[in-house]
Amino acid sequence: MAFEIKPVYEDPTDEEVEEIVPVRETVPVDPYEPTLDLRDYKYPALDLLENHGSDKIVQDASELEKNKNQIIDTLKNYDISIQKISATVGPTVTLYEIVPAAGVRISRIKNLEDDIALSLSALGIRIIAPIPGRGTIGIEVPNVKKTIVSLRNMLASDKFQHSQMDLPIAIGKKIDNENFIADLAKMPHLLMAGATGQGKSVGINTLLVSLLYKKHPSQLKFVLVDPKKVELSLYKLIEKHFLAKLPGEEDAIITDTKKVVHTLNALCIEMDLRYDLLKEAGTRNIREYNAKFTQRRLNPQKGHRYLPFIVLVIDEFADLIMTAGKEVEMPIARLAQLARAVGIHLIIATQRPSVNIITGTIKANFPARIAFKVSSKIDSRTILDTGGAEQLIGQGDMLISFNGEVVRLQCAFVDTPEVESVAEFIGEQRGYPDAFLLPEYIDEKDMEGKDFSLADRDPLFEEAARVIVQNQQGSTSLLQRRMKLGYNRAGRLMDQLEAAGIVGPNMGSKARDVIVKSESDLEEILNSML
Numbered sequence: 001m002a003f004e005i006k007p008v009y010e011d012p013t014d015e016e017v018e019e020i021v022p023v024r025e026t027v028p029v030d031p032y033e034p035t036l037d038l039r040d041y042k043y044p045a046l047d048l049l050e051n052h053g054s055d056k057i058v059q060d061a062s063e064l065e066k067n068k069n070q071i072i073d074t075l076k077n078y079d080i081s082i083q084k085i086s087a088t089v090g091p092t093v094t095l096y097e098i099v100p101a102a103g104v105r106i107s108r109i110k111n112l113e114d115d116i117a118l119s120l121s122a123l124g125i126r127i128i129a130p131i132p133g134r135g136t137i138g139i140e141v142p143n144v145k146k147t148i149v150s151l152r153n154m155l156a157s158d159k160f161q162h163s164q165m166d167l168p169i170a171i172g173k174k175i176d177n178e179n180f181i182a183d184l185a186k187m188p189h190l191l192m193a194g195a196t197g198q199g200k201s202v203g204i205n206t207l208l209v210s211l212l213y214k215k216h217p218s219q220l221k222f223v224l225v226d227p228k229k230v231e232l233s234l235y236k237l238i239e240k241h242f243l244a245k246l247p248g249e250e251d252a253i254i255t256d257t258k259k260v261v262h263t264l265n266a267l268c269i270e271m272d273l274r275y276d277l278l279k280e281a282g283t284r285n286i287r288e289y290n291a292k293f294t295q296r297r298l299n300p301q302k303g304h305r306y307l308p309f310i311v312l313v314i315d316e317f318a319d320l321i322m323t324a325g326k327e328v329e330m331p332i333a334r335l336a337q338l339a340r341a342v343g344i345h346l347i348i349a350t351q352r353p354s355v356n357i358i359t360g361t362i363k364a365n366f367p368a369r370i371a372f373k374v375s376s377k378i379d380s381r382t383i384l385d386t387g388g389a390e391q392l393i394g395q396g397d398m399l400i401s402f403n404g405e406v407v408r409l410q411c412a413f414v415d416t417p418e419v420e421s422v423a424e425f426i427g428e429q430r431g432y433p434d435a436f437l438l439p440e441y442i443d444e445k446d447m448e449g450k451d452f453s454l455a456d457r458d459p460l461f462e463e464a465a466r467v468i469v470q471n472q473q474g475s476t477s478l479l480q481r482r483m484k485l486g487y488n489r490a491g492r493l494m495d496q497l498e499a500a501g502i503v504g505p506n507m508g509s510k511a512r513d514v515i516v517k518s519e520s521d522l523e524e525i526l527n528s529m530l
């Protein structure tokens with residue numbers, strides 16, 4: 001019997017190589033830094049923004065005294081005596097907080113709310129009975145002299161500057177002058193409504209500019225929908241830094257309804273792709289995923305990539321839903337329900353907050369809502385589930401319903417020329433070669449009847465065939481991942497591959513058999529199809 005003599009050293013077997021790889025991975029490597037894509041990028045400086053006078057609140061002692069007395073007298077007429085009344089002067093309104101005398105029940109005041117409001121109507125007030133968590137009554141009275149809350153000052157605040165939030169938005173100031181800064185990523189989507197001219201467009205700019213001050217172009221992309229074709233056009237300047245668009249599109253800012261439907265579906269595809277990536281990486285959300293990616297624990301060769309946040313902004317939702325109905329409602333609802341974990345967030349605004357626009361489906365999926373002044377109590381209820389927004393005084397005075405609380409805020413103000421300077425400052429810097437490209441979406445209707453005719457094959461047919469044969473794996477999700485396709489298109493490609501005899505029939509949850517075994521066989525088949 002011949003003995004095999006092993007050499008002292010031999011090349012490692014494949015299994016051994018597998019084992020060696022983790023050892024190599026422990027050698028320290030620099031973490032991946034997404035901002036190095038545009039390493040010279042400079043964040044906009046605060047001096048691009050205006051101070052708009054001062055953020056100092058104007059207090060008029062005689063006005064305070066007069067209002068206090070009028071409130072006390074009015075309540076006396078309803079036999080309500082007061083133990084204490086104090087005033088907090090906010091930028092737009094002053095809150096008079098009343099502690100009723102012992103024995104006066106809040107419910108009584110609540111019942112008289114409308115009458116009291118009517119008696120004080122000259123003051124244009126809003127009554128809060130009781131102030132949540134305090135057991136006191138609040139009466140808000142507009143200030144004769146209002147103070148503008150400049151976005152610049154809010155962005156300069158420590159709270160914003162040192163914020164660790166993923167997507168910090170400086171929305172405005174509360175009555176006690178505290179800055180209200182929230183994390184859009186936690187909201188996780190925002191619905192905004194208000195009659196025309198009450199501050200919605202300024203509000204949208206406030207949110208967008210806040211994010212531009214905090215985020216690097218590699219970390220955030222906006223999808224902007226502006227059917228009115230005016231409000232968001234300024235942001236065109238930052239297309240190659242911060243905007244996302246459909247492949248092959250000229251304009252990054254979407255104004256056409258059909259394109260909106262495509263874009264929403266493309267975002268759904270991006271969401272599904274991101275879910276696949278998260279699953280493969282064994283992570284639960286974008287934060288964990290990006291952390292793992294930056295630690296270089298995810299292989300870009302396998303389709304892994306750093307995921308920027310995507311914020312979809314729709315300025316004027318009404319016309320869209322009226323013309324496209326379910327075609328826009330459904331993808332929006334789907335995104336609102338699912339997209340949070342993968343870093344896609346929505347901001348939707350409308351001038352017409354009626355129930356046929358803000359449908360039950362939309363509302364149920366947007367827990368955070370902002371109302372600027374609206375024209376009726378019904379509109380206020382449609383947005384906030386409570387009245388009050390009809391009593392606001394305009395010019396950025398707003399109510400935000402968030403985390404189960406309704407808070408009155410004065411929206412931070414940023415004027416169009418300021419937005420322009422910020423956009424110019426960013427736009428003049430080196431950007432990416434193109435906008436961030438969303439996955440391609442092909443309308444099923446456009447493809448109808450073409451499915452099985454080889455002459456009308458999908459343009460990606462050959463590429464899909466090669467992916468399947470190279471991997472010897474007849475799986476639709478492989479096509480989705482490798483080719484950045486949506487489920488529907490990948491499924492249709494798979495049917496076409498079946499019709500061409502490249503893969504076997506659908507086997508439910510199992511991958512299809514791959515009939516063509518080698519790339520050379522495949523090339524022959526493809527050539528014969530020409």
Ligand SMILES: Nc1ncnc2c1ncn2[C@@H]1O[C@H](COP(=O)(O)OP(=O)(O)OP(=O)(O)O)[C@@H](O)[C@H]1O
Nearest residue numbers: 195196197198199200201202351395396411412413
């Ligand atoms: N936060 C704010 N602080 C001070 N003034 C404001 C604020 N927001 C809006 N205004 C004033 O109100 C005007 C109208 O605001 P804006 O253009 O945002 O309204 P809008 O609701 O978007 O109107 P439309 O729906 O017609 O576009 C602004 O030009 C500005 O003078």
